[in-house]
Amino acid sequence: MSTVHAYAATEANGILKPFEYELGSIGPQEVDIAVESCGICHSDLSMLQDAWGMTQFPFVPGHEVIGKVFAVGEHVSHLAIGDRVGLGWHSGYCMTCDQCLEGHHNLCSTAEPTIVGRHGGFADKVRAQAASVAKLPDELDPKKAGPLLCGGMAVFNPLVQYDMSPTGNVGVIGIGGLGHLALKFADAWGCHMTAFTSSGLKQQEALTLGAHETINSRDPDAIKAAAGRFDLLLSTVNVPLDWNAFLETLKPRGRLHMLGAVTEPLDLNLIPMMFNQLSVGSSPVGSPATIRKMLAFAARHNINPVTEHFSFDQVNDAMERLQSGKARYRIVLNHD
Numbered sequence: 031m032s033t034v035h036a037y038a039a040t041e042a043n044g045i046l047k048p049f050e051y052e053l054g055s056i057g058p059q060e061v062d063i064a065v066e067s068c069g070i071c072h073s074d075l076s077m078l079q080d081a082w083g084m085t086q087f088p089f090v091p092g093h094e095v096i097g098k099v100f101a102v103g104e105h106v107s108h109l110a111i112g113d114r115v116g117l118g119w120h121s122g123y124c125m126t127c128d129q130c131l132e133g134h135h136n137l138c139s140t141a142e143p144t145i146v147g148r149h150g151g152f153a154d155k156v157r158a159q160a161a162s163v164a165k166l167p168d169e170l171d172p173k174k175a176g177p178l179l180c181g182g183m184a185v186f187n188p189l190v191q192y193d194m195s196p197t198g199n200v201g202v203i204g205i206g207g208l209g210h211l212a213l214k215f216a217d218a219w220g221c222h223m224t225a226f227t228s229s230g231l232k233q234q235e236a237l238t239l240g241a242h243e244t245i246n247s248r249d250p251d252a253i254k255a256a257a258g259r260f261d262l263l264l265s266t267v268n269v270p271l272d273w274n275a276f277l278e279t280l281k282p283r284g285r286l287h288m289l290g291a292v293t294e295p296l297d298l299n300l301i302p303m304m305f306n307q308l309s310v311g312s313s314p315v316g317s318p319a320t321i322r323k324m325l326a327f328a329a330r331h332n333i334n335p336v337t338e339h340f341s342f343d344q345v346n347d348a349m350e351r352l353q354s355g356k357a358r359y360r361i362v363l364n365h366d
């Protein structure tokens with residue numbers, strides 16, 4: 031038996047307080063991870079606020095975990111005690127549905143999110159199905175790599191899903207945790223990158239993160255001037271913007287891919303989409319195989335998240351900092 035020392039909220043928008051629970055005996059396909067660090071994704075904040083109406087309390091956030099395996103179930107063969115691993119948004123899949131069997135585990139209808147109906151990685155330990163856990167390449171810094179597991183995966187996945195051409199033009203709307211990693215990944219992929227940001231300071235900073243140019247995401251004239259330019263737009267913003275203005279910036283056959291969790295219905299004009307054969311879509315993180323690809327790509331191209339660090343006992347300050355919108359660009363909690 032192993033006691034987990036975690037941080038939990040007991041109500042929506044509540045303070046995260048020390049909370050303990052027992053892991054119980056390990057299942058044959060599971061691993062237990064001693065958490066070294068955990069990134070804070072905006073989804074942790076939205077879940078703390080119960081913004082999606084699916085939070086269960088006590089709620090332990092945290093789904094960008096880096097740590098070392100300290101126990102393995104009897105049928106786990108690809109991970110061993112002592113391996114340094116990462117765990118992202120999903121901590122388990124059914125492994126038998128068509129989506130799982132076709133390698134699209136992240137689309138499994140019963141995939142288990144790490145922080146929904148179970149306790150996440152704001153803790154000293156976390157358990158997960160071994161298939162959802164990836165070995166961390168040695169080249170990646172374990173103190174900073176956590177945000178790759180959810181934020182990084184979310185923005186890398188569309189490059190893989192849509193066979194993004196390295197000669198393509200990609201725009202990223204919103205340069206936060208996901209957005210700054212989108213710039214880094216798609217720049218390394220070879221694309222010409224444009225950052226859309228509402229922040230004057232970030233317009234300069236984005237150029238050091240892989241953007242070749244920047245546009246004010248709240249300036250209608252500047253957006254209009256980019257008409258017909260992009261093959262792919264990745265939106266990481268969770269508030270409604272003038273999506274029709276952004277559709278105008280796509281090339282024929284372009285795609286507006288909405289990664290940010292906008293909860294309002296989309297207001298979209300069909301006719302420009304029809305005449306230009308545009309697509310609008312979304313996707314959740316990525317499959318285990320794509321997570322491995324993403325980590326290998328990050329290691330090869332030296333892609334590290336740009337991070338701010340807090341200790342786990344400063345978790346409430348860290349959440350407040352994320353909410354303020356001032357974080358550059360992802361906050362990571364570390365055990366000292």
Ligand SMILES: NC(=O)c1ccc[n+]([C@@H]2O[C@H](COP(=O)([O-])OP(=O)(O)OC[C@H]3O[C@@H](n4cnc5c(N)ncnc54)[C@H](OP(=O)(O)O)[C@@H]3O)[C@@H](O)[C@H]2O)c1
Nearest residue numbers: 072073184204205206207208227228267268290291314315
């Ligand atoms: N689909 C997936 O797989 C997936 C995975 C993880 C997270 N998510 C979701 O993706 C979204 C982003 O997460 P994150 O962790 O990257 O959040 P974040 O670090 O807070 O970044 C969001 C960015 O959106 C922009 N933004 C926020 N409010 C805005 C406003 N009123 N007007 C214009 N721009 C605004 C800001 O960029 P600028 O300062 O540059 O304007 C901000 O940095 C969240 O909704 C999260 O739940 C989705």
Ligand SMILES: [Zn+2]
Nearest residue numbers: 071073180181
């Ligand atoms: Zn996330």
Ligand SMILES: [Zn+2]
Nearest residue numbers: 124127130138
């Ligand atoms: Zn399944």
